[in-house]
Amino acid sequence: MVDLAPAHRDAYLELARRRRLYGGLLLVIFVAMMAAGFRLAESRNAGGFVDGLPMVLAFPSEVLAEAWQKRANLPGLLMAHLPSLVETLNIAAVSTLLGGLVAMGLALLSTRGLARWPRLTGVFRRLMDALRAVPEIVIALVLIYILGGGPVPAVIAISLHTAGALGKLFSEVAENADLKPVEGLASVGAGWGQQMGLGVLPQVAPNWLSYALMRFEINLRASAILGFVGSGGIGYDLKLAMQWGGGRYDEVVAIFLLLFVAIVVIDRISDHARGRLVRG
Template sequence: MSSPIALLPDAQLRPLLDAYEASVRSRRWHTLLILACVAVAMVLSSISAEVSIPKLLDNIHRFPSYIIRLFQLENGRPVWTDVAEWFWGLPRWLRLLGETLLMAYVGTVLGVIGAFVLSFLAAANVAPSRWLRWTVRRFCEICRTVPELVFALVFVIAFGLGPVAGVLAVAIHTVGALGKLFAEVVENIDMKPVEGIIAGGSSWPVAMRFGALPQTMSNFVSYALLRFEINVRSTAVMGFVGAGGIGQDLIEAIRKFYYSDVSAILVLIIITVSVIDTLTSHVRHRLIGLQEKH
């Protein structure tokens, strides 16, 4: 079957084709303009950051050679030829890896509790006061803007070396990140149950407990599990600043050029994170499915 537009007289078809070609040309020029702007921005950023392209090209061969060296033992043989020597420090590394997981777990729990409380104060549809909402949102912004490693370094100076600094850093950053996400979940609830409870003479906390919370709980748990995945990866490098965990041995191995130890620790971290990601993703998908059914 022929297209209806092909049946139009040439006098009517030509303006349509010209308009289409003009639109295509305009899109192409817009795309080229955007690419040119991105390229210029990259060049200006490189100049500002003092990035030397010749130096990068001269030393780029060192990167693959370093990766190859990670998978060689001290005698030059591949690491998989002697797994016992490769993972010689497995008991200690597993203990530190367990410490890392506990840091992520405790920090996530503390952060979730703080974000849970603050989310109802930061949501535009249920916040008791506009000024309180503004203050809580700015506080959450500060908590999630400062990098976790900076918080960890500050707490190491304040409380000394150890996992306490890592837990506090993770907890504060989690409050800021989940506080925003939880508040957005609360802002998307159906307000009729909340309004009905308040109209019956109940207080604001009661309205949040029985009107808002049942609608948000599954999303809260889903976001908390997702944040736990992120925190496991974050706590793995907390040891770089002395905040405990497997990162402490990792940075020591990097500094002392213990190549096979670096690769062994990285393999343990990757396996652990992958397992946790798989398990938490399965739980989150089940929660999302249950919510959709209801």
């Protein structure tokens, strides 16, 4: 092994000391910010965090104890809430489809080298940023105030957020597409739509479908959460069951079981499908 020259060794040691110094400073700043944030949250909280730690398992224990006493009711409750689960799945599926279609257009219009109007790529990128920045629950609350409760506000809210999130991912995939097929189609007089449909989509379809399936899993959880604000589905049933408190905790457990099983099944199916798509 060749020994480093003294000047090079000193420079390397100085660089290593500087990196350790910067790393230590960043660690100290991070710990200080975490401590300050915790103290601020503790001061504004209704109860003390440390004082409440012994009660963390109190509510789950009460729920599970009551559900165990009424375990004979669980099969009937599972069947009773199955239509609400189907509604939640429908909300997630329709939202993913609508949001995915919008995301495809936004991605192609905002991708450098593929955009129909290159000067407007920044506008379409900022539009995706805006759609992605606003949480689904905020959009849903505004739409519920305008349209009333039900699945429609949930579908619109999740679709808008999905368009922004998938549009960003789709655009990154499209940027890596080979432009030779596009140039060949353009040389024979194909329009922009034909260039995208025949030259780009076949290349990006596996990754786009993979991202769409992953987003479907996320939208299923989002549609269940939006049920708490009156957007229908199994989340709304869970909200009602928990509002009544003791006496309906067996219903709470049944709903959680339905959600858990549905998410696990969809997650496994999506993982398998994504794996096959990516491997071609």
